[in-house]
Amino acid sequence: MKVIAVIPAHNESKTITEVVKRTRKFVDEIVVIDDGSKDNTGELAKKEGAKVLVNKQNKGVGYSKRKGIKRAIFLGADIIVTLDADLQHSPEDIPRFVEKVKEGYDFVLGSRNLEKYPWIKKFGNFCLNNL
Template structure:
């Protein structure tokens, strides 16, 4: 590879697993730099990461997995950014395959977890739902929407930093943003093992957040493509109920009017959201010129 590589590892209370992950990284590849972002750990994670060849960034308090990703991306010097977890689920031996796939001309390569990868039944079903919805929205096969093991061209990834949330849904946001921008996305099969230590994901708290991902998928790509089918249901119900009341009572009822109004409002919400999404991507479509040019913002894509 002629491009320089930066490996970014967000970590929160991963003192036990992190040293082994770093050992495997240095044994399988020679990155330009390895950045460990300590997201407010209380167990000595930063000390466990301190070694030659590793840059450690520390958050004074926990800001979230996405915030750690953004801190690492801003500090990285490489032309290519590779993101992986610190809990031992991602095998560094898969890194060369992800990089090789990227060199085929892609802008983002995601490590797609196979059927044997460690995951609960509920999480597996949720991932299938997300993947199916994302496939429908983008028109492209999405094999793993939420995998955090991914490699991207730094220039492309930094365009969307302002869109990325601070929580755990940064993979979803970044994937949909790449599709929306027309960049090339590919998937490479990997095996995700059992994590070491306790998961930081709460089934109840983060389960509600993951439900919001479904709507975020739509708003990040094409809201109208999501809202239009939703508006069809009350429209059909309104037509059916109107036909029933007209034939049985010979009149138009308030319920039919309510259903028609609901369908119209949902459609208009999708239409307005579509325009907002376009403006949002137009705003992040500006990139900075080279630092040595001495200018701020550059041309629009």
């Protein structure tokens, strides 16, 4: 099965190289959507072997994900994995998601494990979510 990662990115030059390098081990292709970045996010992703789509201006994560998913389908993806470009998602979890799809699941969704979060971050998230 062909697995393609879709990674929307906006001004992520500090993390995109690591994200692409770590993701490459678990997928057949990587599509990075440079969402109007003012830095060299797209160039760095391309240097690491990702296919890069460019939004000339920032269109938002939803638009960029849809654009990347359409490209992944065009490229013949059997499984599409989306990741954030800021390392909030661990590329090392990709095999677990792919395995579930191979077991017959149509859709697999992951979330961050908040049990390992420091209490101050939990408190901050709580406050911001309840504004």
